[in-house]
Amino acid sequence: MNKEKGMNRRSFIKRLVAAVGGLMLFAGLDAFFIERRLLRRCDIAVPLLDMPSAFDGFRIAHFSDVHIGHGLTANDLRLLTERINEAKPDMIVFTGDLVDDGMEELAETTEMLALLQAPYGKYAVLGNHDVRGKADPDQIIEAYRNAGFIPLVNQRVTVRHKNAEASFTLAGLDDNWRRPDWEKTFGERQEDGLVIALIHEPDLADQAKEYGVSLQLSGHSHGGQVRLPLVGGLLYPPCGRKYPDGLQKVEDSGMLVHTSRGIGTTILPIRFLCPPEWYILTLREK
Template identity: 40%
Template sequence: MNRRSFLKKLIGSTLTFLGLTGGTYYYARNIEPSMLTIKKETITHTKIPASFDNIRIVQFSDTHIGFHYTLNQFEELVEKINKLNPDIIVFTGDLVDEPNHYNWNQRLINLLHSLHAPLGKFWIYGNHDHGGYGTEIVQETMEKAEFILLKNTHHVIENNLDRIILTGIDDVMLGKPNLAKALENTNSDLFTILLAHEPDYADHTIDYPVDIQLSGHSHGGQVRFPFIGHLYTPKFAEKYVEGKYTFESSNLILYVSRGIGTTRLPYRFLCVPEITCFTLKQK
């Protein structure tokens, strides 16, 4: 860690301690984690076919159910997503916080099943989904809710004879991601979206014919301060933390979601949870 990074984390940690033990503790612990923003993005691209013009894709990520995020809160989230009338829904990993300690139940399946998207519902593994021996039970839950798993594979989405490609990789930290395998037998002329839980994987994605990467994992840092920014992000979310990123050496565009829930510490400060509604536009 260089001197600048050390000072940033030292000052930030000190401010966090002083702030979260003072008047902002209640806000960061009880108010902001319950707030939710609906972020709207327009994706304009020459590869987007005519019949996909104005198609809506809603991304939600990192719910971490069980760690200070309840099924009642998740039910409210489902209602808000359905009100956006998405054509496609994508979940980019970390459904529950500790799969081996979570009380898996039919209500969770029913809520996931009640999400509506006529062109399909898709998901990928996050590190918490693989962790705690959760790999099989998370997959079983999502299958019962009619979500399609993209694990080093792709799905061709058709609409009025036009097609786009939605692909996904296994989790980078605890899985075995293989983007080359995921893109096998795909047409690089088709508009291609990649779901990758860890955003820093984008440095690998730029070498492949992918137009958009959607990621989560970072939580936006959870705790942020003016002029300092985020204090901490997990491995593989250290370079790309939140929002939109472009690359000089590639036409790839990366979008990183701040996600819904929290982990490790039940705080959010100046980092409101979010879902993102993408509208496709033919250029």
Template identity: 40%
Template sequence: MNNRRINRRTFLKHSLSVAGSLGILAGFSGLYGIFGERYWIQLRTVRLSYRRYPPAFAGVRIVQFSDTHIGKHYSIGHVARVVALIQRQKPDIICFTGDLFDSQYGEVTDDVIPVLSRLQAGMGKFAVLGNHDMRLSSERVRDVLERSGFTVLVNDNRTIERGNGRIRVAGLDEIFHGKPDLPHALQGAKEDEFVLLLAHEPDFADTAVAHPIDLQLSGHSHGGQIRIPFYGSLFTPDLGQKYQIGLYGFEKSEFQVYTNRGIGTTLFPIRFNCRPEITVFVLETKLP
């Protein structure tokens, strides 16, 4: 009987110790996610090759960032650090894939224009709007981006030429609150042209794959934002659930979609196992 009491006491003491340790670990994880990881930006280089990518564009650096969600939990000062990091990558083309401001904890402000204007790219700065931008004011956000030097593509495209080669950058209107029209966005694109599509929601790739598009760049999902090891993300938004994070290919097609993890946060100001991201794409021509 005494041994049983001792064992029960030992078990209870051990259980309380484990529970306390788990509580401390959870506390540290929460603090890390709130004050550490969500400001710890990862620079990622992705190298890809395509048959339609012109040799004249060899060495061109395409830099993508997304989902800054400027507002209560991400300040313009933080965006200034992002801009400095992007410029260090020596971008030739800059692509922003939506959600400049946070619709729940932010508002559209011109104060970010001098900061975004520091971004310089010899071949252009291109952007599409995200669902949070649309909830606030598509016209106001578009105006802020354009006054910052971005070409905002709403079912539209632009041609970039270099030497004897050219590529086309297309942008899709936001899916939830806009009127996406992919055929119009691709209007004028030639069959042999490399086409880069900017679309805020990554799951649009299931539609894009059936069109003459080589690479789709998206954001929206934040990579899941909170990712549990061996489990994955706790939550991803609609149209950001199938292609949540990173690069995805498709059978019998060269088409690929890349989902950037974004810079800011949504719903909760926390990231865990899912650092904010700036992506540098270095493309080359695939030999036959």
């Protein structure tokens, strides 16, 4: 009897080990070959107190963290550009990390980004991978321009409604790993009202709230890139840990920050329970 119990126990352990091993193998194959290619669109309503009524329903396509050269090629962006154009957003914004410390496919990437269209324009900022290693931020800024994007590097523009006397401010900060100039970007503004900020690192929202920003759009965190049930993201980068994913309220303020999970990957070319996402943000009066 004891011998039979021992055999059953060993058989159960073998089956358990096989099941765990199979699950780990499946998760690894999914993370490397499948999930990082499952591009997903997310629609989010963003209620804002100080938004001009004329912009109620204004739609912004937000994407981030392409990381060309790290498991993603310029040609892989074709599906993204097609889907964004099909959505017909009013404006398109990209919140940094165009490359992954390399410049090999910058020309081809520029051609892909040039396909994007929006009546209120396309805007972009730099990310930390755009300003370090082999990346050349000046060339990336020029690539933005060649693709029809307006690079906002410690700059702001006034976005005016085409059919009404209404406007809002769109500002973009240089990356935190380079030369962010808060005063030049946000200080001494003559106009009041809605301010939307493009800042690659989401946790800088705690500083942005001091400059009258209503909504910050960011990337950088990748949503953790690998997520586990009940645990969430396993690894977040510096300045991407407090507001790592989705639409969140900034601490001790009425400001909102939206953090994109991004399109590409970094460190390891894998995603698990965290597919690449791009977003349609619909601005609403609160």
